[in-house]
Amino acid sequence: MLPETRTAPLTTIAELGQHEGQAITLRCWLYNLRSSGKLLFPTFRDGTGTVQGIVPKAAVPEQVFETLKSLTLESSLTVTGRVRADVRAPSGFEIDVDDVNVGQRIPEETPYPIQLKEAGVDFLMEHRHLWLRTPRQSAILRVRATIMRAAAEYFDVHGYFRTDPPILTPNACEGTSELFEMDYFGDDKAYLTQSGQLYIEATAMALGKVYSFGPTFRAEKSKTRRHLTEFWMIEPEVTYMDLDGLMDLAEAFLTHIVSRVLETHRGDLKVIGKDVAKLEAVVAPSKFPRLTYDEAHAMLLDAHERGLLPAAHVYGDDFGSPDETYISSQFEKPVMVHRYPAAVKAFYMQPDPLDATKALCVDVLAPEGYGEIIGGSQRVDDYELLKSRIEEHDLPMAAFQWYLDLRKYGSVPHSGFGMGIERCVAWICGLEHVRETIPFPRTLNRIYP
RNA sequence: UCCUGAGUAGCUCAAUGGCAGAGCAUUCGGCUGUUAACCGAAGGGUUGUAGGUUCGAGUCCUACCUCAGGAGCCA
Incomplete structure (x- = not known):
């Protein structure tokens, strides 16, 4: 039924602090995606908060990197990775991503309507x-x-x-x-x-x-x-x-x-x-x-x-x-x-x-x-x-x-x-x-x- | 119900009555520490609706529709 094959304990973003240094699994959505050449910075959200992942091209299988690189915002996915404390992270923690399993990928033709940027009240209320x-x-x-x-x-x-x-x-x-x-x-x-x-x-x-x-x-x-x-x-x-x-x-x-x-x-x-x-x-x-x-x-x-x-x-x-x-x-x-x-x-x-x-x-x-x-x-x-x-x-x-x-x-x-x-x-x-x-x-x- | 304001690209907004534009989003390309990332390129339009004025209307006039802010009333 569930798409992922879990290799690490399930947790939530709010509880990441209890898993520092450990491998964990998150069931989440892709909130944002930044990239810098061979580095990807996906941000995940799961209803308890958001956390940024780090995906160096050299550190993961080619298929994992390409899947995330082309993933659309608000697509659902399961992420496995390791929790690492980092002063650069707003929440204090980041995820070194090992693997992802996409649940539903939003097609490019129908992108998620709500942008991270500002939006008007009428549009937001309509959505x-x-x-x-x-x-x-x-x-x-x-x-x-x-x-x-x-x-x-x-x-x-x-x-x-x-x-x-x-x-x-x-x-x-x-x-x-x-x-x-x-x-x-x-x-x-x-x-x-x-x-x-x-x-x-x-x-x-x-x-x-x-x-x-x-x-x-x-x-x-x-x-x-x-x-x-x-x-x-x-x-x-x-x-x-x-x-x-x-x-x-x-x-x-x-x-x-x-x-x-x-x-x-x-x-x-x-x-x-x-x-x-x-x-x-x-x-x-x-x-x-x-x-x-x-x-x-x-x-x-x-x-x-x-x-x-x-x-x-x-x-x-x-x-x-x-x-x-x-x-x-x-x-x-x-x-x-x-x-x-x-x-x-x-x-x-x-x-x-x-x-x-x-x-x-x-x-x-x-x-x-x-x-x-x-x-x-x-x-x-x-x-x-x-x-x-x-x-x-x-x-x-x-x-x-x-x-x-x-x-x-x-x-x-x-x-x-x-x-x-x-x-x-x-x-x-x-x-x-x-x-x-x-x-x-x-x-x-x-x-x- | 009353007063005020706004409707232009998917979103946020520009455009003296004179060629319909930008940023974001999407697509393609670049970048090994980005924080709404950034850089380059492409596609994307019945300017809320219906009339009117004008050589020419996104722009001016009339009506209507929708939304927003406030008043009254209330929690």
Whole structure:
């Protein structure tokens, strides 16, 4: 079945350091090929990294040299050779190639479309299925995988039960966002979920501490570097937790994720071009800054007076993107802004007992202008208040009967938040655009490939 | 939905209203330490689409299409 006849132990490029001086086998692709007369410098990639091989014409059989010399980029092959440390190599190691076995050779007539040189966004997105193979994109996906694992891991080890809400829903969860609508057996409409929050409030009442982790859909025609129409969200929901407890949770949660990334992805972060010091500052032993909405508002007014913001923030309004960018740029750590005016927030948020015009909510703004990565709140737990909120927001009461039931039968204070995975990945990796944070991004103008 | 910008070779981009060009990629040749290698040569075009102005349009005008950046909204 497999084409090669192995003569040396199989390993990966990431683990070459454990095989210095030894003969090894790599299953890989030809990433690049340079030559200097009777010397070939093929670069191999295998999904864990890249490494350069050296092939002197005099050191290998004629057939091996000629095969590699005329091999096309991204052709698949198996390489046997010896690992040698070399200061000239970016990764510290090179392969003295002994033999190669080509799996599939790409014909010259249909060369691999993605070049090592620069390419435009449209072209790369059109070839996303191949773009993923480049070192930078591969590194991002590896970091994403760790972020997702660390996020779930945090809740798993702290006694949370994963309870996944439905993806097909009968109505808008929050009554605000544009939803993707679909026919549901003729008589009914179904909508793709924009949040599992309302459902996990129910599972929290059953299990205490729960979380959900899955895809989320927004049909808003947002066209910015921060938006996808399909993205992944992880949402904890906890009974008997107030807003302060929720902020503590968000802080511990984010610190865990960043710590895990720093543990195992320093090489990837270097490939991506992220300044690791900025992540180390996040996990340094001090608290995340916490600002009330009023304090953040004052900060924005001051910035406007000093000419740092073009528009003066209007008290009572939500913060715009430039506002969030400014606030977050003032801190090295994620900043938590809490107690927004209730009027600009969702109907289910508990009013602040000290000021009923404010909601017990928190937005966590990532550093470096990445904007809101977490939004959460303490939920309304009083039946009558929630009912009147639903009426005030012109939401269909019938659709929310089950949600009201949660306040009818043994209601307790509870809180939760949602974190968008892609914005978190964009922040941790230092990316310009969330479209690079997910294997196949869905955006306003793109659903291919 | 609104504002702004861009569509020219497979890719990245040039081209006063006057012969359609370069680099990379591909092919051929050269080079024993290259790092997006380099040097020489060849092939490669319905200039997004449809109209219009002009002796002449890649270039000017109109409409449309596609994409990008931003706003609003959001994670």
